[in-house]
Amino acid sequence: MSDTILEVRNLKKYFKTSRGMLHAVDDISFTLERGKTLGIVGESGCGKSTTGRCILRLIEPTSGEVIFDGEDVLQLSGHSLRERRADMQIIFQDPFSSLNPRKTVMQTIAEGVEMRGKYRTKAEIEGRVLELMETVGLAERLINSYPHELDGGRRQRIGVARALAVEPKLIICDEPVSALDVSIQAQILNLLKELQRKLGLTYIFITHDLAVVNHISDEIMVMYLGQTVEKAPSEELFKNPTHPYTKALLSAIPIPKVGGPKRERILLKGEVSSPIEPGDVCRFAKRCSYACEACQKGCPALKETAPGHLVSCHLFGSPGK
Amino acid sequence: MNAENRENLRPDQENVLEIDHLTVHYVLEDETVEAVNDISIQLKKGKIMGLVGETGAGKTSTALAVLNLIPDPPGVIRSGRVLINGRDMLKLSKKELEEVRGSEVSMIFQDPMTSLNPVFTVGEQIAESIRLHEKCDQKKAMERAEEMLSLVGIPPERAAEYPHQFSGGMKQRVVIAIALACNPHLLLADEPTTALDVTIQAQVLDLMVNLKQKMNTSMIFITHDLGIVAEICDEVAVMYAGRIIERGTLDDIFNHTRHPYTEGLFNSLPDIDNRTAELKPIPGLMPDPTMLPKGCAFAPRCPYARPECIETPQKEQAVSDTHFVMCSAYQDPSFRIQRQEVFYE
Amino acid sequence: MEPNQKTVSVAKKYRKRSAFGEIWHRLRKNKGAMIGGILLLILFAVALTIDFWLDQELVIGQNLRARLKAPSAAHWFGTDEMGRDLFWRVLYGSRYSLAIGFVAVFVSFIVGVPLGAVAGYFGGAVETVIMRITDIFSAVPAILMAVVVVSVLGSSTINLMIAVGVSSIPGFVRVTRAAVLTVRNEEYVEAAKALGKSNLYIIFVHVLPNCLSPIIVQTTLRVASAIVSASSLSFLGLGIKPPAPEWGALLTAGRNYILGYSYLTFFPGLAIMITVLAFNLLGDGLRDAMDPKLKR
Numbered sequence: 001m002s003d004t005i006l007e008v009r010n011l012k013k014y015f016k017t018s019r020g021m022l023h024a025v026d027d028i029s030f031t032l033e034r035g036k037t038l039g040i041v042g043e044s045g046c047g048k049s050t051t052g053r054c055i056l057r058l059i060e061p062t063s064g065e066v067i068f069d070g071e072d073v074l075q076l077s078g079h080s081l082r083e084r085r086a087d088m089q090i091i092f093q094d095p096f097s098s099l100n101p102r103k104t105v106m107q108t109i110a111e112g113v114e115m116r117g118k119y120r121t122k123a124e125i126e127g128r129v130l131e132l133m134e135t136v137g138l139a140e141r142l143i144n145s146y147p148h149e150l151d152g153g154r155r156q157r158i159g160v161a162r163a164l165a166v167e168p169k170l171i172i173c174d175e176p177v178s179a180l181d182v183s184i185q186a187q188i189l190n191l192l193k194e195l196q197r198k199l200g201l202t203y204i205f206i207t208h209d210l211a212v213v214n215h216i217s218d219e220i221m222v223m224y225l226g227q228t229v230e231k232a233p234s235e236e237l238f239k240n241p242t243h244p245y246t247k248a249l250l251s252a253i254p255i256p257k258v259g260g261p262k263r264e265r266i267l268l269k270g271e272v273s274s275p276i277e278p279g280d281v282c283r284f285a286k287r288c289s290y291a292c293e294a295c296q297k298g299c300p301a302l303k304e305t306a307p308g309h310l311v312s313c314h315l316f317g318s319p320g321k
Numbered sequence: 322m323n324a325e326n327r328e329n330l331r332p333d334q335e336n337v338l339e340i341d342h343l344t345v346h347y348v349l350e351d352e353t354v355e356a357v358n359d360i361s362i363q364l365k366k367g368k369i370m371g372l373v374g375e376t377g378a379g380k381t382s383t384a385l386a387v388l389n390l391i392p393d394p395p396g397v398i399r400s401g402r403v404l405i406n407g408r409d410m411l412k413l414s415k416k417e418l419e420e421v422r423g424s425e426v427s428m429i430f431q432d433p434m435t436s437l438n439p440v441f442t443v444g445e446q447i448a449e450s451i452r453l454h455e456k457c458d459q460k461k462a463m464e465r466a467e468e469m470l471s472l473v474g475i476p477p478e479r480a481a482e483y484p485h486q487f488s489g490g491m492k493q494r495v496v497i498a499i500a501l502a503c504n505p506h507l508l509l510a511d512e513p514t515t516a517l518d519v520t521i522q523a524q525v526l527d528l529m530v531n532l533k534q535k536m537n538t539s540m541i542f543i544t545h546d547l548g549i550v551a552e553i554c555d556e557v558a559v560m561y562a563g564r565i566i567e568r569g570t571l572d573d574i575f576n577h578t579r580h581p582y583t584e585g586l587f588n589s590l591p592d593i594d595n596r597t598a599e600l601k602p603i604p605g606l607m608p609d610p611t612m613l614p615k616g617c618a619f620a621p622r623c624p625y626a627r628p629e630c631i632e633t634p635q636k637e638q639a640v641s642d643t644h645f646v647m648c649s650a651y652q653d654p655s656f657r658i659q660r661q662e663v664f665y666e
Numbered sequence: 667m668e669p670n671q672k673t674v675s676v677a678k679k680y681r682k683r684s685a686f687g688e689i690w691h692r693l694r695k696n697k698g699a700m701i702g703g704i705l706l707l708i709l710f711a712v713a714l715t716i717d718f719w720l721d722q723e724l725v726i727g728q729n730l731r732a733r734l735k736a737p738s739a740a741h742w743f744g745t746d747e748m749g750r751d752l753f754w755r756v757l758y759g760s761r762y763s764l765a766i767g768f769v770a771v772f773v774s775f776i777v778g779v780p781l782g783a784v785a786g787y788f789g790g791a792v793e794t795v796i797m798r799i800t801d802i803f804s805a806v807p808a809i810l811m812a813v814v815v816v817s818v819l820g821s822s823t824i825n826l827m828i829a830v831g832v833s834s835i836p837g838f839v840r841v842t843r844a845a846v847l848t849v850r851n852e853e854y855v856e857a858a859k860a861l862g863k864s865n866l867y868i869i870f871v872h873v874l875p876n877c878l879s880p881i882i883v884q885t886t887l888r889v890a891s892a893i894v895s896a897s898s899l900s901f902l903g904l905g906i907k908p909p910a911p912e913w914g915a916l917l918t919a920g921r922n923y924i925l926g927y928s929y930l931t932f933f934p935g936l937a938i939m940i941t942v943l944a945f946n947l948l949g950d951g952l953r954d955a956m957d958p959k960l961k962r
Contacts, residue, residue: 043518043519043520043521044518053856056860058856058859058860082862082863082864083862085859085860085861085862086860086861086862088860089860089861090856090857090860092853092856092857093853094853097852097853097854098852098853098854098857099854100854100872100875100876101876101958101959102875102876102956102957102958104958111858111861111863112861115861115862115863140680141680142680143680143681144680144681146958146959148958148959151606152376153606159857162857162861163857165861166861166862181375181376181545182375182545182547182586182589182590183375183585183586183589183602183603184375184602184606185589185602186588186589186590186591186600186601186602186603187602189591189600190599190600190602208518208519210519210593211548211590211591211592211593212591214591214593214596215591215592215596215600216591234596235596238593238596248520249519249520251523252519252520252522252523253519253548253593254522254523254526254546254548254549254551254552255548255551255552255593256546256547256548256550256551256575256587256590257551257575258551258571258572258575258576259572259575259576265523265527267523267524267527268520268523268524272488272518
């Protein structure tokens with residue numbers, strides 16, 4: 001039995017702008033198994049954060065289905081939505097703006113603890129907050145500290161504790177380590193991995209850092225201008241990148257090694273084009289060195305080139321092949 | 322290799338930049354931030370030095386001191402010399418400084434969005450920096466500006482456009498064009514690609530390396546990304562709590578790491594070729610720069626620390642002609658850190 | 667229950683004072699705020715008790731032989747054109763002016779801040795409706811608006827307060843909305859939504875406390891203008907009737923003699939200024955004391 005916790009079907013989010021519809025998320029579908037991590041990578045403006053927020057309905061999607069534990073989150077409203085939401089939490093990038101500057105560590109974490117109704121008295125709530133602080137590695141003497149008194153790593157730990165406080169099943173991590181220094185980044189990544197092992201959490205890990213996503217994810221989805229261009233198990237994706245964009249992306253990562261075999265670098269032409277009214281063409285075609293006529297004639301669909309490896313490119317898995 | 326090493330030992334005019342025992346403090350009402358503490362750097366013509374370190378290590382203060390741009394107050398340059406082509410930046414008059422900045426040394430900042438003036442076209446902004454340092458008329462300067470634009474890969478006809486019409490990567494190219502317009506000997510780049518996406522970052526890094534080769538500019542490249550350092554730098558200096566704790570060639574630092582902090586940095590990075598490798602973060606935090614410990618600033622986090630590390634200040638020790646480390650553990654010749662030396666076939 | 671009892675002591679152990687204790691502690695260290703607070707305390711004490719200890723005759727009784735006397739030991743602030751002692755009149759006027767300043771601003775605060783918060787937080791149609799109505803209100807001159815309110819409700823001190831309050835609602839709506847707009851997209855607001863908190867909770871717990879600075883500034887400034895606009899209404903005969911010595915009315919009366927007897931405007935003006943200053947000092951102090959970032 002496959003233990004699917006989340007299924008996203010044809011998720012779309014369009015924003016109205018003065019120059020037309022902005023296709024921030026355009027027809028994204030994926031399924032996620034319990035206890036696994038899906039990495040979503042892409043450059044700024046590719047819709048990865050919007051996807052995450054649509055799943056939580058922090059942004060209302062235009063259309064699509066988000067089936068969480070067998071229930072379509074997009075059909076819920078009012079009280080039942082708020083209850084369901086607590087099963088899915090989010091950890092943010094900026095450890096400054098993600099914490100209310102006027103709340104102490106205790107107050108911030110207690111907000112989540114109160115939600116479940118399991119802990120009622122002040123003493124019970126405090127006890128639970130201290131437990132959570134220990135789980136994420138915050139010393140108990142920090143309980144009355146304000147965010148500005150703490151460094152980025154500790155602030156991010158508070159964010160993690162707040163998310164854990166409602167005992168969620170799925171956590172969306174939106175660039176949780178991008179604003180941190182490397183040594184602190186490693187501390188947080190290790191913490192997230194350990195929590196997953198201990199609590200059986202499922203993650204959606206959104207980032208632009210490919211080394212990080214490779215380290216933490218079981219499966220990776222590469223997005224470009226609101227669409228999935230490639231999705232595969234991490235190892236497969238890094239060993240065998242298929243889409244021209246993925247290839248360029250992987251070759252562009254600066255690798256902190258000296259003297260090894262020289263990698264071939266694929267430099268892309270130009271920059272990301274506008275997501276406003278992109279039309280029915282391959283959105284990467286303008287920067288792609290393999291672009292052909294077919295790319296102007298229609299948006300390529302996702303096709304399976306190897307087990308679990310999906311690519312959307314006219315060069316691969318064309319119907320005739 | 323040997324000849325090059327010997328050259329490095331001679332303090333001759335070949336050094337475009339020489340920083341000598343520089344100390345920069347910020348004196349606040351009731352505390353003093355010891356941002357840069359007694360650092361020395363030499364940089365030869367046409368070389369790129371990576372200045373690596375975490376937030377608050379003193380990288381940007383070092384760069385600002387090179388330009389003599391430390392905000393005063395609260396900044397105080399306690400000691401040291403900064404020689405650019407043999408002239409001490411810290412002793413120049415205001416007028417001389419204005420001449421030197423931009424023509425001999427210029428700087429690129431992290432955020433391209435705020436380094437351009439939104440009410441002038443990019444062409445005008447490049448032309449302005451040319452006219453500040455060279456006597457030429459507006460028309461000539463605009464021509465030069467267009468040349469600079471095509472040099473950084475922007476079609477010259479876009480000189481008449483305003484910054485908001487450019488994307489982030491393009492803006493950073495314009496900033497680079499302004500910085501290089503007067504063909505400086507030394508370029509200070511403070512995290513110039515941090516705000517950019519990887520594919521755009523690759524383009525900009527490629528451009529900077531090409532320009533360096535074309536114009537033979539020396540460069541100090543400030544970054545926290547060891548990947549970028551490996552990609553474009555010739556030499557590396559690792560900063561921690563205002564000190565350069567290890568410096569050497571790229572090969573010295575990456576393949577013959579000596580300092581426990583540098584080791585910790587490498588161990589904290591996810592290995593892209595081995596996704597199951599465990600990350601070994603450095604425990605704890607960088608010390609508060611207003612209360613630096615007496616001895617080695619890294620000792621409280623160092624797995625190899627001995628009692629004397631906490632008590633006595635560290636001195637720089639030579640590992641080889643090019644490689645220096647600030648760690649007293651190497652007084653014991655048998656001392657080795659755990660990171661293995663890396664060899665490639 | 668054992669571990670819980672232990673943890674309570676843990677949380678308390680690291681806390682020196684309660685939340686209010688902390689604010690009070692920081693406020694006490696702010697000299698300006700303490701001076702402002704003490705001034706206001708004195709003013710309010712005088713205003714609330716003056717009816718009990720001051721003879722009305724001293725305030726409104728005319729003495730034509732002692733007209734327009736300059737300040738002296740007998741008449742500290744001098745006397746007015748009816749020979750009434752200005753010191754007592756100013757003192758007695760605090761009874762009206764403080765009440766007007768305080769109640770009017772309270773009215774506009776209570777109405778304006780929630781409206782602005784709702785407009786800023788929800789956006790969309792709600793915002794459009796609230797803001798357009800606000801626009802209409804602010805298009806009508808404040809004095810005209812107050813005239814309308816007073817003529818509809820009738821002329822009394824309470825109605826005057828309401829009239830002045832209504833005319834400063836738009837200012838509060840605007841300031842609050844602008845402040846809320848900068849806060850509503852902060853990630854901690856999103857985090858609270860993700861936790862399943864209600865919108866009302868988020869507005870009052872996360873959004874408004876982080877918008878305090880501009881609102882407090884607006885409040886303290888409005889106290890001054892409320893006192894002054896109340897006086898204009900009195901002047902038009904819509905507010906407090908002479909000879910009641912409301913400060914604005916004193917100012918208006920003294921204006922006719924400003925060339926020869928400037929003390930007639932100086933002292934009521936000074937009273938207004940001191941009151942406003944006291945509100946400002948206390949307001950700034952409160953703002954700083956409530957901001958944990960400024961903790962030393």
